[in-house]
Amino acid sequence: MSDSAKLYQVWVYLQAEPLFWLTLTIGAYLLADKIYKLCNLFPILNPVAVSIMIVSTCLITFEVEYERYFDGAKFIHFLLGPATVALAIPIYLNWNVVTRARKAIIFTVLIAGLFALCATYTIALLVGLDVTTIKTLLPRNVTAPIAMGISEVIGGVPSLTAIVTIITGILGAALGTFILDLFKIKNMAARGFAFGLASHGIGTARAMARNEEAGVFAAVAMGLSGIVTAVMIPLIFLVISDLI
Amino acid sequence: MLIAIFIIFALQLFGEALQQFFGLSIPGPVIGLILLLAALTLTKSNRQSPFVALRGKLISTSEHILAYLSLLFVPIGVGVIMHLQLLETQALRILLVILLGTISTMIFTALVFSKIHSRKDHE
Numbered sequence: 001m002s003d004s005a006k007l008y009q010v011w012v013y014l015q016a017e018p019l020f021w022l023t024l025t026i027g028a029y030l031l032a033d034k035i036y037k038l039c040n041l042f043p044i045l046n047p048v049a050v051s052i053m054i055v056s057t058c059l060i061t062f063e064v065e066y067e068r069y070f071d072g073a074k075f076i077h078f079l080l081g082p083a084t085v086a087l088a089i090p091i092y093l094n095w096n097v098v099t100r101a102r103k104a105i106i107f108t109v110l111i112a113g114l115f116a117l118c119a120t121y122t123i124a125l126l127v128g129l130d131v132t133t134i135k136t137l138l139p140r141n142v143t144a145p146i147a148m149g150i151s152e153v154i155g156g157v158p159s160l161t162a163i164v165t166i167i168t169g170i171l172g173a174a175l176g177t178f179i180l181d182l183f184k185i186k187n188m189a190a191r192g193f194a195f196g197l198a199s200h201g202i203g204t205a206r207a208m209a210r211n212e213e214a215g216v217f218a219a220v221a222m223g224l225s226g227i228v229t230a231v232m233i234p235l236i237f238l239v240i241s242d243l244i
Numbered sequence: 245m246l247i248a249i250f251i252i253f254a255l256q257l258f259g260e261a262l263q264q265f266f267g268l269s270i271p272g273p274v275i276g277l278i279l280l281l282a283a284l285t286l287t288k289s290n291r292q293s294p295f296v297a298l299r300g301k302l303i304s305t306s307e308h309i310l311a312y313l314s315l316l317f318v319p320i321g322v323g324v325i326m327h328l329q330l331l332e333t334q335a336l337r338i339l340l341v342i343l344l345g346t347i348s349t350m351i352f353t354a355l356v357f358s359k360i361h362s363r364k365d366h367e
Contacts, residue, residue, distance in 0.1 A: 166317070
């Protein structure tokens with residue numbers, strides 16, 4: 001047997017094993033993270049988006065089915081659930097901030113959380129997107145693990161939700177400072193809160209890098225809006241389906 | 245460490261069980277998150293609470309998991325290759341929704357929050 005035939009046999013053997021896809025996923029992420037840091041955390045080069053592109057390109061180039069890839073990568077995916085539970089910790093660590101400004105925080109999370117849903121729904125309807133895509137887009141302003149969970153229970157496409165959530169974060173982080181300056185918002189707590197609520201973790205990281213107070217409020221907004229949205233969307237769907 | 249992992253897994257398991265039992269549409273892990281937050285904050289001053297005793301372990305374990313949070317989206321995110329056709333026809337409209345939705349949400353949030361927050365400061 002020739003060497004290339006042997007190599008092909010090795011590939012056929014390896015690509016059926018989870019180890020190959022786990023290694024590829026972690027490798028792609030490390031590479032993407034390195035690029036991101038080398039480029040001074042340039043928002044468009046978000047490591048999640050870049051690693052998804054690297055892995056996707058590999059799968060398409062070598063004609064590997066997604067199911068085969070996911071069968072290996074599911075061991076990483078599994079940790080998303082426990083990581084969501086662990087999101088309680090950053091909220092808990094900022095609990096004194098939450099209790100000190102509780103009136104503004106609770107009110108804004110509820111009203112602005114609802115506003116975000118209505119804005120997404122209305123604009124999506126206006127541009128003529130179909131129901132599944134609208135459901136996929138609805139939770140886009142909350143942190144990805146929660147957004148994907150919501151998308152799954154309301155009948156969206158979780159993998160697309162992951163992508164639109166990341167794009168939301170990138171756009172919010174990139175444009176936030178400019179928009180808030182334009183509207184002359186000087187209150188650091190309010191600025192941070194807007195970053196966290198409108199563009200979750202990616203926006204929060206941006207707010208933290210610029211101002212500590214803004215960063216804390218961004219983290220609180222991200223955590224609480226995730227919970228509130230996860231409860232609110234299914235409730236709204238329940239009320240609507242009752243009315244029809 | 246292991247006990248903290250056990251608590252986190254158990255709370256997610258309990259959350260999933262509650263979701264299934266009551267037919268809730270809230271994701272099981274989010275119920276787990278709410279339970280953990282409630283357990284930590286409600287028993288804050290109770291020395292007998294196991295959650296308070298394990299506070300340090302829960303914090304460090306969670307921070308370890310959350311440090312790699314971004315990596316955990318990759319497997320499901322790659323699933324986008326199954327929906328390339330949908331993206332091809334709707335990508336621009338989806339981008340428009342994200343752009344306008346994010347800008348309006350940001351302005352609205354900042355305005356509402358600063359209104360209440362500054363009024364409170366003047367009291």
